[in-house]
Amino acid sequence: MAIALDVALAHLTSRKRQTLVSLTGVVLGVAFFLAVSSLMRGSEKDFIKRLVDNSPHITVYDEVRQGREQPAQLRWPDAVVTVHNVKPLIETRGIRGWSQRLALIEAMPGLRAAPVLAGTAVLTFAGRQQGVTLSGAVPEKMKQVTTIEEKMVVGSLDALAANPNGVIVGQGLVDKFSLHLGSTLTVLDAVGTSRALRVVGIFRTGNAAYDEAQAFVLLKRAQALLGRENRVNRVIIQLDDPYAAQSAAQTIEAATGYKSVSWIEASEDILSLLLVRNIIMYSVVSAILVVAAFGIYNTISTIVMEKTRDIAIMKSMGFHARDLRRIFLLEGLIVGLLGSGLGLLLGMALMEVLARVEIRPPGVTEVVHLPVWWGAEQYALAAMFAMLSCLAASYLPARRAGRVHPVDILRGAA
C-alpha cells in the first residue's frame, strides 16, 4: 500500500494544475451540497417545529374510523335475509364517558391531555358580528397541551377559571371590534340564545385567520352555550416525544375506540411535500458532485493514458493488475478525501455566513434569520457522496490501467 500511495501521490503532484482543478470541483461540490442541504433541512425542521408546537400532537375526535356495525349483522353474519337502508341510531355528538376515557389516556406515560368542546358561535360587539370557533377548555390542562399561554398578549388562561363568564379572544378580533381587556361581548349560540362574556385575555399567534376566528371560554360555559351538557368533542394530547405521535395515536385509538389523529397523519400531505422537496434538493446538489466527478475522471484518465508506459514497466517488473488498480483508485480516494475535508470546512464557513443573514419579511417587524441546520448526518452524507463519486470516477481508469498488457506497450515503444 505504501508503494501505491507513493506512486499515486507522485502522479497527482506531477500534474498540479489538473489535480487542483479536480480538487476544487470536489471542494465546491461538497461545500454547496452542505450549504444547500443545511438550509433546506433547516427550513424543514423549522417548519415541522412550528407545526408540532402550534398544533396538538394527537387529537381524539368524537368520531370513529369505521361506522359501527348493526347489531343484527353482528348477531347473524350469515343471515339469508338482508335489511336494507338501516340507519345508525341518532345520538348526541361528543365523546361518551369522556372523563373516564381522559383518565385512561392520562394514565399512559409521556403525555399530557386536555378535554375540549369546540363549536361554532357568533360574537357580536357594537353591532358588528364575527363567526368564531368557540373552544371550551379546562385552563390548567389546556396550558399543558398548547402554547396558547405563551401567545397571550394580555391576561392568561387562568383568568377563565377566575371568571366563568370570561372569554379569551385573538388580536385579530380585538383589532376588528376595537376591543380591550374588560370589554363585554355577546355570544350567540346555535339555537339563538345569547350571553354576555367579558374579555379576560388576548392572544396573538401570528396566524391572522386563527387570531380573528378563535375564542376560548371555560369548558362548562361552552357546554352550556353549545347546548351539550357534560360533553367534550375532542381530547388534545401533547407528547414528550412528538415523533412518537403515530404509534401513540394508534394505541389511544385502540384504547378509547375514538378516532385519534396524530399531527403526522394530519400533515401527511405537507410531510410528503417536504420529502419530495428534499429529494429534488439532494438531486440538484448531488449533480454538482457528479460534475466534479467528471473532472476527476478526466484527470485520472489522462494520467493513465500518459503513464501507460510506466504501467507496462511496473507490470513487467512484477506489479499485479490489482496493484496498478489500487494506485489509480488511491488517486481518486486522495482527491475525494482532501476535497471532502476542505469542502466540509468551506461548507461550514458558508453555513456560518448564511446563519448570520438577517431577513425582514414584508409585514413582519421582527428580524428573521435563515434557518440553518447543523446536524451531523448531512456532513457524513456530503463526504460519503463525494467519496463515492471520486471512487466511481477513478474506477474506470483504474480498471483500464489494470488491463494494460506490457508486451503491447513495450512492442509499440521499441
Add this chain to the structure above:
Amino acid sequence: MNGGESTSSPVIRVEDVTRTLAGEVPVTLVEQVNLEIERGEFVCVMGPSGSGKSSLLYLLGLLDVPTRGRIWIDGQDTTALDDDQLTDFRLARLGYVFQFHFLLAEFSALDNVSLPIRKLGRLSDQAAHERAAQMLDRLGLEGQHHKRPSQLSGGQRQRVAIARALANDPLVILADEPTGNLDSASSANVRDILRNLTHELNKTVVAVTHDSSFASAADRRIGIVDGRIDLSWRPG
C-alpha cells in the same frame, strides 16, 4: 532447432515454443524454438528487424505466453503458472533492461531502483533504499541517487535501469536493445557492465541487439530469422 549445447541444468530451457497472434490472418512471431541457456552465460539474440527477437525475449521474460511449447526457468515449468504466479516469478527472479530506460519520471534514481525491492517486501523500506544505493554505487552512480531521470544523461539512465533490473538479485537479466539509444562510449560501458554481471555475479544475461560490437562480448550469439532460430545467420 537447437540453438545451444545441452547441459545438465540449464537456467532457461525452451522446448518447441511457438507464439502466434490470433486474428483474421494469424501472425506467427516465434516458431518451434528450442533453446537452452546456462547459468552465468551471456547470450545475444540477433537477427533482422521483425525477425522475432523481441518476441522471443518477451516469452523468455514471461511477459508473454507461448501458444505452444514450454519454457522452464530455474527448473520451473513456467507454462504451468497462472498470471499471478508469473508476476511474482518475474518480480523475484527476472530483471529487465529496455532500449528506453523506462524509469518513473517522478521518482529519483534511488526510488526507481528501490521500487521492485519494496514490492518484493523482503526488506524494510530503509533496507530497500540502502540496497538500492549499493546497486547505484556499484554501477558508478555515486552522487546521483537523488536525481530524477530527467537530470541524468542517457548512459546514466540506462545504468539506473540496470541497477533496477538487478535490485532483487535476479537469476536472469533480459535486455532488449540495451544500447540502442546510447552513444558508443555509453554503449561500451553498458556492455561491460552486463558482461561483468555474468562473470562477477554469475547472472545469466540474454540480450537482443543489432549492435555487433555489443554482441561480440557475448558468450554465445543466437541468430533468429522469421521467428525461427537460424544457426547460420551472421550480421551483415
